[in-house]
Structures are given as C-alpha cells and as structure tokens.
Amino acid sequence: MSASLFRTCPTTGLKVDLQAEALIKANAVAAVVFLAIGGLFGLSVALTRWPAVHLLPADWFYLALTAHGLDVLLLWIIFFEMAVLYFASAVLLNCRLATPKLGWVAFGLMLAGGLITNVSVLQGQSSVMFTSYPPMMAAQHFYLGLILFAVGALIACGIFFGTLVIAREEKTYTGSIPLVTFGAMTAAIIAVFTLASGAIILIPTWLWSIGVVSNIDPLMYKLVWWAMGHSSQQINVSAHVAIWYAIIAILFGAKPLSEKVSRGAFLMYILFLQLASAHHLLVEPGLSSEWKVFNTSYAMYLAVLGSLIHGLSVPGAMEAAQRKRGFDKGLFEWLRKAPWGNPAFSGMFLSLVMFGFLGGISGVVMGTEQINIIMHNTLYVPGHFHGTVVAGTTLAFMAITYLLVPLIFRREIRFPTLAKWQPYVFGIGVAGISLFMMGAGTLGVSRRHWDITFADAPFDFSYPPAAFLMLGLNGIFAIMAALGGLMYILVVVASVFTGKKVEGKVDIGAPAGPPAVASYGSSETLRVPGTLMLVGVFFVAFVLYYFVNWKYLSDVWPMR
Amino acid sequence: MAITSPSERLWWKTPLHRVELIWILVAFFWGLVMFFMMIYWHAAGSQNLSTETYKTTPNEFYAKVEAMIGEHKVREAEGQPVVRPPPGADVYMVGRMWLWYPVLEFEKGQSYRLHLSALDLQHGFSLQPVNINVQVHPGYEHVLTITPDQSGEFTIVCNEFCGLGHHTMLGKIFVTE
Numbered sequence: 204m205s206a207s208l209f210r211t212c213p214t215t216g217l218k219v220d221l222q223a224e225a226l227i228k229a230n231a232v233a234a235v236v237f238l239a240i241g242g243l244f245g246l247s248v249a250l251t252r253w254p255a256v257h258l259l260p261a262d263w264f265y266l267a268l269t270a271h272g273l274d275v276l277l278l279w280i281i282f283f284e285m286a287v288l289y290f291a292s293a294v295l296l297n298c299r300l301a302t303p304k305l306g307w308v309a310f311g312l313m314l315a316g317g318l319i320t321n322v323s324v325l326q327g328q329s330s331v332m333f334t335s336y337p338p339m340m341a342a343q344h345f346y347l348g349l350i351l352f353a354v355g356a357l358i359a360c361g362i363f364f365g366t367l368v369i370a371r372e373e374k375t376y377t378g379s380i381p382l383v384t385f386g387a388m389t390a391a392i393i394a395v396f397t398l399a400s401g402a403i404i405l406i407p408t409w410l411w412s413i414g415v416v417s418n419i420d421p422l423m424y425k426l427v428w429w430a431m432g433h434s435s436q437q438i439n440v441s442a443h444v445a446i447w448y449a450i451i452a453i454l455f456g457a458k459p460l461s462e463k464v465s466r467g468a469f470l471m472y473i474l475f476l477q478l479a480s481a482h483h484l485l486v487e488p489g490l491s492s493e494w495k496v497f498n499t500s501y502a503m504y505l506a507v508l509g510s511l512i513h514g515l516s517v518p519g520a521m522e523a524a525q526r527k528r529g530f531d532k533g534l535f536e537w538l539r540k541a542p543w544g545n546p547a548f549s550g551m552f553l554s555l556v557m558f559g560f561l562g563g564i565s566g567v568v569m570g571t572e573q574i575n576i577i578m579h580n581t582l583y584v585p586g587h588f589h590g591t592v593v594a595g596t597t598l599a600f601m602a603i604t605y606l607l608v609p610l611i612f613r614r615e616i617r618f619p620t621l622a623k624w625q626p627y628v629f630g631i632g633v634a635g636i637s638l639f640m641m642g643a644g645t646l647g648v649s650r651r652h653w654d655i656t657f658a659d660a661p662f663d664f665s666y667p668p669a670a671f672l673m674l675g676l677n678g679i680f681a682i683m684a685a686l687g688g689l690m691y692i693l694v695v696v697a698s699v700f701t702g703k704k705v706e707g708k709v710d711i712g713a714p715a716g717p718p719a720v721a722s723y724g725s726s727e728t729l730r731v732p733g734t735l736m737l738v739g740v741f742f743v744a745f746v747l748y749y750f751v752n753w754k755y756l757s758d759v760w761p762m763r
Numbered sequence: 764m765a766i767t768s769p770s771e772r773l774w775w776k777t778p779l780h781r782v783e784l785i786w787i788l789v790a791f792f793w794g795l796v797m798f799f800m801m802i803y804w805h806a807a808g809s810q811n812l813s814t815e816t817y818k819t820t821p822n823e824f825y826a827k828v829e830a831m832i833g834e835h836k837v838r839e840a841e842g843q844p845v846v847r848p849p850p851g852a853d854v855y856m857v858g859r860m861w862l863w864y865p866v867l868e869f870e871k872g873q874s875y876r877l878h879l880s881a882l883d884l885q886h887g888f889s890l891q892p893v894n895i896n897v898q899v900h901p902g903y904e905h906v907l908t909i910t911p912d913q914s915g916e917f918t919i920v921c922n923e924f925c926g927l928g929h930h931t932m933l934g935k936i937f938v939t940e
Contacts, residue, residue: 448765460783571801647892763907
C-alpha cells in the first residue's frame with residue numbers, strides 16, 4: 204500500500220487525504236460546469252414556454268429540454284454526489300481513499316460519457332428527452348455516453364465502499380461510522396441498484412440503436428429505465444438529507460435527536476425507495492392494480508415514513524442545539540436567531556422546507572394510483588420534481604459548497620454579500636417555478652410541449668387563460684432562479700480561482716458560543732416545541748392537499 | 764454530532780423520546796390511511812383506470828379502427844372522419860404522428876369501451892378540459908370503459924413527446940345530450 208499524503212484541517216482537526224481532496228475538487232468543478240450549462244438550457248426552456256416570449260423554435264426547444272434534463276438532473280447531481288461520497292468516506296473517517304487512481308479513471312469515464320452524450324444531443328439527432336422512450340431512437344453515442352457515465356459512477360461507488368472497509372481495517376475511527384457517512388452509504392447503495400438498472404436497460408437499447416437487437420419493448424423499457432431514473436432521485440434524497448445533517452452539525456454542533464431513529468429512517472430508504480419505478484407506470488397498460496398500489500406506495504409508504512422522520516429530526520436536532528446555546532425563549536427564538544445571513548444555513552433550511560412542502564407533498568399525492576390519472580405527463584410532474592431536485596437537492600448542494608470552498612478548496616468566499624443573498628434569490632425563483640408549473644399542470648397543460656396555443660394543429664384548442672398566466676409567471680421566476688444560479692457560479696468560480704488562500708482556522712460562520720454537545724441520547728434534554736409546531740403545520744397541509752386532490756379526481760368522467 | 768461517530772457506542776440501545784415516538788406513529792398511521800385509501804377507491808370510487816390490456820400490432824389495431832369507421836362514420840370534421848358508435852360499443856382510437864384518429868362522438872351518460880393503442884411511438888392520451896391522462900404504447904391495446912357525464916366538445920392533447928410535430932397532435936371527442 205502506498206503511503207498517502209495527508210494534511211490536517213486546522214478548523215475541524217480532520218486528517219484529509221490529499222488524493223481524496225483532489226478528487227473532490229475535480230468532481231465538484233465538473234458538477235458546477237454542467238450546472239451552468241444545464242441551467243442555461245433550463246432558462247431557455249422556461250422562456251419558450253412563456254407564451255409572450257416563446258424564445259426558441261420547436262426543434263431547438265426539444266433539443267434544449269433534452270440537454271437540460273441530461274446536464275442538471277444527471278451530470279450536475281451525480282458529479283456532486285461523487286464529491287460528497289469521497290468527502291463522507293475519506294475525509295469524515297480520517298482515512299486514506301481506496302484506489303485513488305481508479306478514482307481518476309471513474310472521473311474520466313464519467314466526464315467522457317457526459318461529453319459524448321452532450322455532443323449527440325447538440326448534433327440534433329438525439330432530441331428524445333432525458334427519458335428516451337423507445338421506439339423513439341436516439342443516435343447510438345447518446346446511449347454509449349450514458350453507459351460510460353454510469354460505469355464511471357459505479358466505480359466511484361465501489362471506491363466509497365472500499366474506503367469504508369479500509370477505515371474499519373485501519374481503525375481510523377472508533378465505534379460506528381458518523382450519521383452523515385451512513386447517509387452517504389445509503390446513497391451509494393441505492394446508486395449501485397440504480398446504475399445497475401441503467402446498465403441493464405441502456406446496454407440493450409444501445410445494441411438496438413446499432414441494429415444488433417431488433418426490438419425493445421416500450422413497457423419493459425419504462426419499468427427498468429425508471430428503476431434508474433426514479434431511484435437515482437432517491438440517491439439525491441439520501442445525499443441531501445445527509446448534507447442537512449452535516450450542515451447543522453458543522454454550524455450548530457447539533458447532534459441527531461436519536462442516532463437510532465435517524466439511521467432507521469435511512470434504512471427505510473435502502474429497503475423501500477427502489478419500488479418507485481411504479482410512479483411512472485400508474486397509467487400504463489398491462490400492469491395490475493395490486494402491483495401499482497404496492498409499489499407506488501413503497502410498500503405502505505415506508506420510505507415516505509423515512510422522510511417524515513428526517514423532517515422532524517433535522518430541525519429538531521437544530522432546535523435542541525440552539526436551545527442549549529441559550530436561544531430558549533418562546534417557540535421560535537432558536538429559529539429567529541439562526542444565522543440567516545450565512546448561505547450555508549439559509550440554503551440548507553430553505554432546502555429542507557421546500558423539499559417537504561413543495562416536492563414531498565406533491566410527490567406523494569401524484570404517486571397515488573388513481574390521482575395520477577389527473578396529473579400524469581402534465582406540467583405538474585416537472586413542477587413536483589423541481590421542488591425535490593432543484594429546491595431540495597440542488598439548494599442543499601449549493602449550501603454545502605459554502606462550507607466546502609473554505610474547508611476543501613481552502614479559499615475564502617469572494618463576494619460575500621452576493622453569497623448571502625444567493626440562496627434566497629435561487630430558492631424563491633425555484634419555489635415559483637415549482638408552484639406555477641404545478642398550477643399549470645392542475646389545469647391540464649402538457650409537459651414537454653412547445654406550443655400551448657396549438658397554432659399548427661388540425662383542430663382548434665386552447666388551454667384555459669389561467670394556464671397562460673401560470674406559464675408567464677413560471678418564466679419570470681425562472682429568470683430569478685437563473686439569476687440565483689448565476690450568482691452561485693460567480694461566487695464559486697471567483698472564490699476557487701481568485702479567493703484569498705485560507706491559512707489556519709477558517710471562520711465558517713458558525714454562531715458564537717460553545718458547541719452544543721449534550722450527553723448522548725434524546726431522552727434527557729430534548730425539548731423541541733418549535734419543531735413540533737412546524738411539523739404539525741406540515742402535516743395538516745399534507746392531509747388537506749391530499750384529500751383536495753381526491754375531490755378533483757372525483758369530478759372527472761367515471762371510468763373503470 | 765452527525766459528522767462524527769456516535770458518542771454512545773451502543774447507540775441502538777438508547778431510549779426513544781416520546782416526541783419522536785409519537786411522530787413516528789402518526790406518520791406510520793398516515794401512511795396506512797393513504798395506502799388503504801387507494802384500495803378503498805377501487806371499491807367505492809368511480810375513477811379507476813382499467814388494467815384490461817391485450818398485445819396487438821399496429822396493423823392489427825389499425826384494421827379494427829378502419830372497420831369501426833366503415834361501420835359507424837356519420838360525418839367529417841376538419842377532414843377527419845367522425846364516428847358515432849352505439850352506447851356500450853367497442854370503440855377504437857389510435858395515436859400516431861401527429862393525430863388522434865378518428866374523431867369520436869358519444870352520448871352523455873352512456874358507457875363505451877375505449878380501446879387505445881399507438882401506431883408508431885408512445886403517445887399520451889390527455890383528455891381536456893376533463894383532465895384524464897393515459898399513456899399509450901405501440902403494441903399494447905388498453906381498454907378503458909368511460910362514461911362521459913358532461914356534454915360538449917373535448918380535445919385530446921398528446922402529452923408524451925413524439926417528435927417535432929408533437930405540439931400539433933390533437934384529437935376530438937364530441938359528447939351530445
């Protein structure tokens with residue numbers, strides 16, 4: 204075994220493997236580049252959907268929409284997740300990274316794959332949408348790029364597991380792995396399932412595109428493809444929940460209310476989240492209702508239970524820590540006096556709230572077998588997942604960047620005022636995108652659709668006027684979100700390349716005062732009335748919205 | 764802290780606080796409610812998607828569409844045949860690039876067995892402004908029994924991307940009193 208070179212982080216005291224650090228940097232930089240590209244495509248899509256602007260011609264619209272999904276949903280998120288995996292294993296466990304050379308191979312494969320698929324889309328022959336449902340066929344290198352990317356990511360997951368084994372062998376930590384690492388491990392386990400499903404379906408599809416396989420069954424494709432497509436969103440959930448825990452730990456010294464409960468909730472993800480392929484198959488032919496009901500509910504909503512538990516334990520852990528610091532007045536002093544000017548905190552908290560209220564509730568409602576009839580393939584669907592993946596995952600990733608830049612890149616944040624406002628601008632923009640797309644979807648507006656006036660169609664038709672208003676507002680909020688994204692990229696790029704080098708301890712903006720470390724276990728010190736109130740409000744909103752949608756459903760034509 | 768190993772080695776033996784326990788029970792119970800709500804709706808609700816499905820081929824299905832048009836065509840609308848099948852009949856509608864074919868005319872309050880399939884790519888059957896959305900696959904024949912309970916002119920939008928003309932793909936269903 205070659206001796207790894209380490210540095211000791213002066214802020215956290217952690218031993219950082221320099222090879223791991225370099226890989227974290229490379230993956231994070233690639234992620235941010237793809238975020239910038241994909242974000243621009245996203246803005247052009249929203250501006251085209253704004254009827255008064257209608258920016259792109261049809262062929263460019265479908266091309267931009269395909270590229271948008273590919274670059275942000277896949278490349279930005281998975282590259283960043285690889286950085287998170289290396290961080291949560293090597294850095295948090297004080298350990299050398301397993302096979303760093305292979306880490307570069309993985310990175311190279313992912314980068315090559317991502318670029319190849321991007322090229323195939325930009326060539327104009329692969330405007331098949333991110334989902335590429337057969338029998339619609341993309342250029343062969345569209346699939347090939349995706350396969351290379353998936354193989355690279357799979358190798359990186361292997362390195363993560365290898366690092367866990369080394370850390371255990373070399374006893375770089377005592378007891379159990381930290382909760383954040385446990386969450387990252389959850390993400391990595393789901394990632395293996397996901398990427399394997401991707402390979403299982405994309406390899407035959409690629410062979411089909413070069414003429415070796417004669418036929419891909421469209422229903423079978425959807426079933427297996429979504430085992431990748433939806434489960435990969437569960438990698439995101441696990442990763443960003445782990446990041447929530449990490450940020451409150453770094454900023455507040457917060458301990459989980461109960462390790463047992465939080466880890467149990469992650470375990471629910473591992474056991475049940477993979478069933479979610481069914482969410483995309485609720486109005487397909489050929490599948491039984493029993494199959495749909497069991498799978499779409501993750502076996503009686505057990506994975507949803509996991510998220511609901513995190514929804515209490517993340518703010519609860521923060522509240523307990525803040526109260527220990529003395530912010531103990533009333534219901535919400537702990538929240539009022541939180542560091543709202545620190546983008547790592549504000550980004551994390553907005554991510555938590557919006558993931559729950561916008562993405563979480565809408566996802567469960569839309570994933571109800573019968574309610575899906577009034578939502579499938581409408582704009583409600585992208586409205587929902589911009590609430591989860593953008594307001595939830597992307598905002599959480601942005602938030603932790605404000606800690607990673609000083610701690611890993613060892614640069615001070617440039618333009619701190621811009622950084623301070625960034626999560627708000629981006630967060631409010633995304634909230635608008637999510638809400639107004641869901642609104643338009645409720646009015647029936649189709650997703651992936653260039654012209655809602657149907658000017659060239661053989662029949663006359665128009666969506667209700669309110670839908671036009673919704674799409675206009677969606678465009679305005681998309682501009683705001685794009686501005687927030689631009690602020691993020693500006694701050695990150697400027698800090699990484701021109702920020703002042705950090706020497707010694709970093710001020711990461713944690714509130715003053717001693718760390719709030721109580722003795723372990725939730726039974727003695729726990730008092731979280733504010734969190735209970737927040738959770739109560741959430742629960743009431745959830746229940747009401749759920750039954751309102753049953754009411755909407757009961758108004759459509761009877762069918763059986 | 765969450766970024767360090769648990770301070771208690773036997774963390775799985777620590778007691779559960781009442782607040783967490785109550786929330787877990789409430790959330791679990793709510794999950795059960797949502798689960799059984801779907802099953803309840805199968806028994807008591809009027810909007811359940813049929814699972815009746817047959818394997819077919821584009822040619823075979825298209826022949827059925829043509830036969831139905833030959834039998835029940837009543838007029839044309841925008842150059843497309845309008846078919847008025849008798850109540851309770853098997854009705855065939857096909858999605859293709861880029862039209863829902865043919866135009867159908869139903870009688871309010873009557874039930875029809877609507878067979879859906881696609882000729883070329885996947886299409887999305889999105890009935891507006893009712894807002895019923897069903898995915899349509901080539902090679903699969905999906906049979907829904909629908910009962911229009913409103914009269915008027917209804918439009919079928921294609922809501923699955925099906926190539927450059929996707930946004931021009933419409934169809935019509937008329938419902939008469």
